[in-house]
Amino acid sequence: MSHNIKEIIKNLSVDCVIFGFERGCMEVLLIRRAINPQKGMWALPGGFIKKEEQVLDAAQRVLKVTTGVDDRYLEEVGIFDRIDRYPLWRVFTIAHFALISPKHYALVPGIDTSEVRWFKLSDLPELVFDHQEIIDRALVRLRSRIRTRPIGFELLSKKFTLPQLQRLYEEILGHEIDKRNFRKKVLKLNLLKKLKEVHKTKKGRSAALFMFDTVNYNKLKEDGFIFELS
Amino acid sequence: MSHNIKEIIKNLSVDCVIFGFERGCMEVLLIRRAINPQKGMWALPGGFIKKEEQVLDAAQRVLKVTTGVDDRYLEEVGIFDRIDRYPLWRVFTIAHFALISPKHYALVPGIDTSEVRWFKLSDLPELVFDHQEIIDRALVRLRSRIRTRPIGFELLSKKFTLPQLQRLYEEILGHEIDKRNFRKKVLKLNLLKKLKEVHKTKKGRSAALFMFDTVNYNKLKEDGFIFELS
DNA sequence: GCAAAAGTGTTAACGTTACACCCATGA
DNA sequence: TCATGGGTGTAACGTTAACACTTTTGC
Numbered sequence: 001m002s003h004n005i006k007e008i009i010k011n012l013s014v015d016c017v018i019f020g021f022e023r024g025c026m027e028v029l030l031i032r033r034a035i036n037p038q039k040g041m042w043a044l045p046g047g048f049i050k051k052e053e054q055v056l057d058a059a060q061r062v063l064k065v066t067t068g069v070d071d072r073y074l075e076e077v078g079i080f081d082r083i084d085r086y087p088l089w090r091v092f093t094i095a096h097f098a099l100i101s102p103k104h105y106a107l108v109p110g111i112d113t114s115e116v117r118w119f120k121l122s123d124l125p126e127l128v129f130d131h132q133e134i135i136d137r138a139l140v141r142l143r144s145r146i147r148t149r150p151i152g153f154e155l156l157s158k159k160f161t162l163p164q165l166q167r168l169y170e171e172i173l174g175h176e177i178d179k180r181n182f183r184k185k186v187l188k189l190n191l192l193k194k195l196k197e198v199h200k201t202k203k204g205r206s207a208a209l210f211m212f213d214t215v216n217y218n219k220l221k222e223d224g225f226i227f228e229l230s
Numbered sequence: 231m232s233h234n235i236k237e238i239i240k241n242l243s244v245d246c247v248i249f250g251f252e253r254g255c256m257e258v259l260l261i262r263r264a265i266n267p268q269k270g271m272w273a274l275p276g277g278f279i280k281k282e283e284q285v286l287d288a289a290q291r292v293l294k295v296t297t298g299v300d301d302r303y304l305e306e307v308g309i310f311d312r313i314d315r316y317p318l319w320r321v322f323t324i325a326h327f328a329l330i331s332p333k334h335y336a337l338v339p340g341i342d343t344s345e346v347r348w349f350k351l352s353d354l355p356e357l358v359f360d361h362q363e364i365i366d367r368a369l370v371r372l373r374s375r376i377r378t379r380p381i382g383f384e385l386l387s388k389k390f391t392l393p394q395l396q397r398l399y400e401e402i403l404g405h406e407i408d409k410r411n412f413r414k415k416v417l418k419l420n421l422l423k424k425l426k427e428v429h430k431t432k433k434g435r436s437a438a439l440f441m442f443d444t445v446n447y448n449k450l451k452e453d454g455f456i457f458e459l460s
Numbered sequence: 461g462c463a464a465a466a467g468t469g470t471t472a473a474c475g476t477t478a479c480a481c482c483c484a485t486g487a
Numbered sequence: 488t489c490a491t492g493g494g495t496g497t498a499a500c501g502t503t504a505a506c507a508c509t510t511t512t513g514c
Contacts, residue, residue, distance in 0.1 A: 012241070078308075
């Protein structure tokens with residue numbers, strides 16, 4: 001056993017599906033590999049777990065290196081374990097998904113990475129290993145979570161409008177929602193504080209800006225809720 | 231890299247929280263360790279993953295060795311990764327939960343095991359490592375799953391009565407349910423076929439026996455449903 | 461003033477909850 | 488015949504679903 005805290009565990013990695021939301025579309029943050037195997041191809045940000053590190057800390061480290069942020073919503077999705085998923089030796093990876101608000105963070109290619117950028121979920125490039133499968137499962141998880149936890153908000157700026165929030169839910173859930181029913185339901189959660197500011201859109205009427213009521217927000221995050229709308 | 235298919239991966243194990251239901255109580259299957267560390271103490275059935283094995287296969291192997299059955303409901307709960315959770319070296323374990331019907335299976339102590347037996351969930355012995363924590367999280371998962379998948383049935387015999395099913399739900403959810411509302415809701419799922427047989431109880435009126443309608447059962451397992459009753 | 465997007469209430473259908481008595485069986 | 492547990496229906500309530508017009512704003 002080494003006591004070098006930096007030493008990595010060669011058969012255990014983490015990968016992060018980092019979701020963002022811009023201009024009405026879900027996006028995923030991908031990196032371009034600068035090393036072999038599969039040098040030059042697009043992949044999920046990830047890395048090996050260190051000898052003295054916990055899994056979630058490793059995922060947080062990857063998130064920090066890729067986006068410069070920590071302390072965002074991050075959740076374990078599950079283990080991916082196909083025997084030949086990594087070509088050089090056997091690697092189990094623990095997939096996570098994270099929600100961040102794209103505008104706010106400067107992307108910096110990490111070590112072993114030549115490029116970082118957002119891709120629309122509907123327009124992903126070919127990915128290395130089993131990373132497409134990981135994204136698919138993360139998305140299933142996200143869709144399920146958004147119906148019982150108020151995590152959708154993590155994808156928006158601190159101040160946001162109800163039409164933005166609605167488009168986010170429509171995009172993730174994959175179907176349209178009635179505007180009046182949506183507003184009724186969201187406002188009844190006692191989660192939002194209406195601000196005096198408005199958000200000017202290019203065309204049409206300006207939309208009122210909202211923020212969370214942090215107290216109720218954290219309570220709801222713990223307790224969960226049911227969000228179902230046809 | 232060895233090509234010995236039996237060789238184990240020393241830092242990755244699986245543990246199974248095997249739930250059962252007898253006489254109105256949830257039970258968990260535990261084994262007594264016949265080897266060190268913690269020889270003689272009670273633990274979850276588990277084992278190291280083999281070099282050429284997938285995680286779920288390892289969990290299924292553990293289930294088979296412990297209970298003699300395969301092909302029961304088995305689901306990944308998550309990874310447990312505290313750095314010192316295993317005293318000899320670093321071991322990550324992937325926790326699973328399984329649902330089986332206790333009566334049906336002969337328990338055979340596996341290798342490295344001196345004893346296997348069911349414990350009431352409300353009366354567990356002291357457990358090794360972080361196994362109590364694993365059970366707690368598996369239970370949270372089970373409670374959540376039972377509200378969206380018809381997995382409760384996996385804990386009962388092929389033929390069962392509605393009062394049995396209701397007590398199962400009450401036990402898992404932790405609160406009482408109105409008998410009439412429960413029956414209405416369950417029967418409306420179109421999941422059960424009423425048999426002509428009855429189950430004789432020691433006292434009182436006999437209860438009608440039911441089985442699944444397999445077709446609707448599998449459909450509901452895939453689609454999910456919402457089961458909420460106060 | 462017109463195009464574009466924001467904002468606003470009511471009703472009908474449905475699902476959930478609460479609630480009390482009769483029935484079959486074994487001792 | 489009585490004690491025990493199984494089996495049944497209805498009304499009030501709350502939630503969800505469907506639906507169309509007015510308001511604000513920039514050009």
